[in-house]
Amino acid sequence: MSIVTSPKGWKRTRSVSVFLSSTFISLLIYTWTTPARADDSCWNRRSMDDSCADDANGWRAFASNLENKPALWQGLYIGADLGGSVGGVTIGGITNDDFTISGFTGGLHAGYSALWDNVLFGVEFDIQRSNTNGELSFANANSITSDLDWLSSSRIRLGYISGDYLFYATGGLAYASQDIQFSSGGISYSNDESLYGYALGGGIEMKITESMSARIEAIHYDFSEKTYDLPNARIEADADVTTIRAGLSMHFN
Numbered sequence: 001m002s003i004v005t006s007p008k009g010w011k012r013t014r015s016v017s018v019f020l021s022s023t024f025i026s027l028l029i030y031t032w033t034t035p036a037r038a039d040d041s042c043w044n045r046r047s048m049d050d051s052c053a054d055d056a057n058g059w060r061a062f063a064s065n066l067e068n069k070p071a072l073w074q075g076l077y078i079g080a081d082l083g084g085s086v087g088g089v090t091i092g093g094i095t096n097d098d099f100t101i102s103g104f105t106g107g108l109h110a111g112y113s114a115l116w117d118n119v120l121f122g123v124e125f126d127i128q129r130s131n132t133n134g135e136l137s138f139a140n141a142n143s144i145t146s147d148l149d150w151l152s153s154s155r156i157r158l159g160y161i162s163g164d165y166l167f168y169a170t171g172g173l174a175y176a177s178q179d180i181q182f183s184s185g186g187i188s189y190s191n192d193e194s195l196y197g198y199a200l201g202g203g204i205e206m207k208i209t210e211s212m213s214a215r216i217e218a219i220h221y222d223f224s225e226k227t228y229d230l231p232n233a234r235i236e237a238d239a240d241v242t243t244i245r246a247g248l249s250m251h252f253n
Contacts, residue, residue, distance in 0.1 A: 075253030083245025
């Protein structure tokens with residue numbers, strides 16, 4: 001049975017908005033944290049006076065310092081994170097409607113990164129325990145409840161290092177477990193299914209010690225439609241969720 005098109009269009013629009021918002025925030029913070037260049041008048045002179053020489057020496061020291069900082073980001077790392085989640089479920093079959101799900105997530109991540117100058121390329125795996133849930137009520141006191149028990153993803157990370165900061169985009173495969181419960185006339189049945197889809201997002205990570213970094217990131221998980229055959233109903237559910245989370249990582253390099 002086909003599902004109404006308006007929730008699908010809203011879902012795609014929300015996915016694009018999440019990606020553009022995370023990109024804009026990354027660029028904004030990059031602008032705030034990038035140091036101003038020395039006085040242009042010094043850089044444009046053929047010969048430098050003492051004040052310009054001091055500026056040049058300072059920038060040489062700054063550039064030398066930058067060369068040593070990317071080493072933190074290379075190699076193996078593991079960490080933990082905690083955050084919030086919000087998303088939606090589009091229902092078909094017994095009814096055509098959609099509703100919001102929200103909650104909290106917490107979990108672990110691990111990955112490996114390689115560097116080319118200040119460009120980072122890596123892979124990362126994460127698994128999150130989740131209580132992201134919501135409920136839809138409709139005619140004759142019927143209700144459908146959705147609960148995402150856990151989320152996971154296997155992703156590629158591509159980033160740029162500027163000083164103590166790493167700005168990155170990430171994307172890959174997503175997995176989850178969703179429990180759907182249908183209640184009607186005082187009788188409830190539920191079924192749990194595995195979901196598969198994609199994950200897309202970005203984040204900012206900052207060096208805080210020689211072997212530890214802190215991060216904030218937004219990841220959008222979009223899953224394929226799943227059919228739940230319950231004794232009292234046949235339900236089609238299409239879920240997506242966005243997490244915004246902060247984390248700490250320990251680096252081994």
